[in-house]
Amino acid sequence: MTKVLTDTRSIRIKGRSFLALVLSPEPPLDAWLTRLDDLASRSAGFFLGRPVVLDVADLEIDRAELKKLIDELGKRNVRIMGIEGGRPSLFEPGMPPAMKGGRPAPDIEIPDGPSIEPVGTASPKATAPDVSAEPQAARGMSSIVIREPVRSGQSVIFPEGDVTVVGSVASGAEIIAGGSVHVYGTLRGRALAGSVGNASARIFCRRLEAELLAIDGVYKTAEDMAPNLRGQAVQLWLEGDSIMAERLN
Amino acid sequence: MAKVIVVTSGKGGVGKTTSTAALGAALAQRNEKTVVVDFDVGLRNLDLVMGAERRVVYDIVNVIQGDAKLPQALIRDKRLDTLFLLPASQTRDKDSLTPEGVEKVMTELKKHFDWIICDSPAGIERGATLAMRHADIAVIVTNPEVSSVRDSDRIIGLLDAKTERAERGERVEKHLLLTRYDQARAERGDMLKVDDVLEILSIPLVGIVPESTDVLKASNLGAPVTLADNRSAPALAYLDAARRIAGETVPMTIPGERRGLLGKLFGRRAA
Numbered sequence: 001m002t003k004v005l006t007d008t009r010s011i012r013i014k015g016r017s018f019l020a021l022v023l024s025p026e027p028p029l030d031a032w033l034t035r036l037d038d039l040a041s042r043s044a045g046f047f048l049g050r051p052v053v054l055d056v057a058d059l060e061i062d063r064a065e066l067k068k069l070i071d072e073l074g075k076r077n078v079r080i081m082g083i084e085g086g087r088p089s090l091f092e093p094g095m096p097p098a099m100k101g102g103r104p105a106p107d108i109e110i111p112d113g114p115s116i117e118p119v120g121t122a123s124p125k126a127t128a129p130d131v132s133a134e135p136q137a138a139r140g141m142s143s144i145v146i147r148e149p150v151r152s153g154q155s156v157i158f159p160e161g162d163v164t165v166v167g168s169v170a171s172g173a174e175i176i177a178g179g180s181v182h183v184y185g186t187l188r189g190r191a192l193a194g195s196v197g198n199a200s201a202r203i204f205c206r207r208l209e210a211e212l213l214a215i216d217g218v219y220k221t222a223e224d225m226a227p228n229l230r231g232q233a234v235q236l237w238l239e240g241d242s243i244m245a246e247r248l249n
Numbered sequence: 250m251a252k253v254i255v256v257t258s259g260k261g262g263v264g265k266t267t268s269t270a271a272l273g274a275a276l277a278q279r280n281e282k283t284v285v286v287d288f289d290v291g292l293r294n295l296d297l298v299m300g301a302e303r304r305v306v307y308d309i310v311n312v313i314q315g316d317a318k319l320p321q322a323l324i325r326d327k328r329l330d331t332l333f334l335l336p337a338s339q340t341r342d343k344d345s346l347t348p349e350g351v352e353k354v355m356t357e358l359k360k361h362f363d364w365i366i367c368d369s370p371a372g373i374e375r376g377a378t379l380a381m382r383h384a385d386i387a388v389i390v391t392n393p394e395v396s397s398v399r400d401s402d403r404i405i406g407l408l409d410a411k412t413e414r415a416e417r418g419e420r421v422e423k424h425l426l427l428t429r430y431d432q433a434r435a436e437r438g439d440m441l442k443v444d445d446v447l448e449i450l451s452i453p454l455v456g457i458v459p460e461s462t463d464v465l466k467a468s469n470l471g472a473p474v475t476l477a478d479n480r481s482a483p484a485l486a487y488l489d490a491a492r493r494i495a496g497e498t499v500p501m502t503i504p505g506e507r508r509g510l511l512g513k514l515f516g517r518r519a520a
């Protein structure tokens with residue numbers, strides 16, 4: 001029996017890229033998991049809601065060990081969306097799919113508690129913020145300048161660095177920056193700074209009327225914002241898990 | 250040289266069709282050949298406001314599909330012989346307007362008219378983007394309330410992205426037309442202030458049209474407000490707005506307020 005096609009419109013398929021965190025476990029795996037737990041205890045929720053890819057290219061591992069590793073990560077609420085660098089024989093149905101063709105992106109900073117030493121060894125793909133250097137400059141982040149108002153429905157997405165808007169950001173518009181967000185105008189829409197995991201990113205605006213503010217995944221809605229900041233020139237930054245704000249004059 | 254104007258807003262019911270008819274008649278009264286084009290396929294009502302609903306034979310979709318020639322579809326106004334209407338189809342679905350078809354119609358209209366005014370459907374979908382596609386000038390119709398202002402902002406973004414001019418790296422000239430402005434409600438603080446709307450949208454103001462029963466009266470008569478009673482408050486506002494669009498400098502007044510305070514509003518440019 002053949003199926004008759006009554007609706008002949010073609011199906012639209014689009015490509016889209018997402019920035020994923022890449023975890024590259026190192027042997028011995030038990031010790032690596034302990035270090036991961038330590039990291040998670042200092043930045044709760046770091047992996048929550050973020051796509052994570054497991055890179056096993058440099059790991060001598062068999063299928064049973066890989067399954068166990070995925071289980072262990074699952075217990076820590078780290079959900080793996082794909083596995084990179086694995087031999088075909090490693091995979092079995094029900095495992096996350098094999099991924100290839102990933103392009104490198106800037107290292108992702110892990111939010112670090114003030115009293116704990118840097119965790120440069122936690123994972124080769126993650127670097128702790130270097131207290132002495134300016135993190136963004138050190139990594140050669142770029143920036144873009146937008147010279148006109150950002151209108152409702154528009155979004156500016158720039159994971160590579162800072163976004164500066166000379167003009168206002170409308171209600172219903174959004175700015176998503178890997179680095180800081182600077183708005184020389186009224187910020188009415190959403191501003192998400194440090195969106196690829198940069199806790200030192202900041203948000204600056206000449207007049208705060210924002211619908212939502214986020215730095216490194218920590219967010220504040222309009223309702224959570226102190227009323228005395230509304231309409232003011234403000235800068236916002238992250239201290240631990242809270243967004244701090246102060247008026248600029 | 251023909252100028253194409255799109256009258257647009259995003260939101261419905263703000264006064265686009267009323268404004269298209271009123272501005273069209275006002276420009277035609279300057280002795281410049283003007284056509285108003287209804288892009289609201291399926292919900293046409295520009296013909297009603299123009300009082301031409303019983304004279305519609307062919308429409309824009311017929312022209313696009315080759316069932317009729319453009320001159321057969323154009324309806325000449327009975328009061329002003331420089332004013333024409335190209336009606337929309339009531340029965341076709343929205344997809345019968347194609348980009349190629351619209352381009353063909355526009356190219357032909359440009360040969361015969363000084364002003365081509367496109368009445369946009371509501372929304373930000375295909376119908377609205379086709380209506381703005383060939384525009385040189387956009388009249389953004391906005392009511393002084395939050396949802397209308399936000400939709401207008403959205404439309405302004407599309408004007409900078411989806412028009413032929415934008416694709417050539419040029420700009421569409423934008424004018425804010427505040428309509429249904431109610432002085433009493435403004436004083437009570439029930440509506441956004443003119444200043445606030447201008448600050449949010451940051452495009453120049455071309456006119457403020459008061460909320461008025463004269464608009465309904467005119468549409469019941471089947472006449473553009475500027476023809477029904479050219480001394481009424483909305484007619485005066487539209488007549489001034491048309492002169493500004495045509496490049497004249499006319500002082501701005503807020504309906505119901507004395508002059509003075511308003512000098513600073515006029516001629517305000519995008520930040």
Ligand SMILES: Nc1ncnc2c1ncn2[C@@H]1O[C@H](COP(=O)(O)OP(=O)(O)O)[C@@H](O)[C@H]1O
Pocket residue numbers: 258260261262263264265266267268371428429430458459460461462464465468483
């Ligand atoms: N200035 C005004 N004062 C009073 N009523 C108005 C005014 N402008 C428009 N209207 C009314 O609002 C309704 C919607 O207007 P219309 O021009 O059809 O809007 P749109 O084309 O944007 O949907 C109509 O009933 C019209 O008569």
Ligand SMILES: [Mg+2]
Pocket residue numbers: 265266289294368369370
């Ligand atoms: Mg309409």
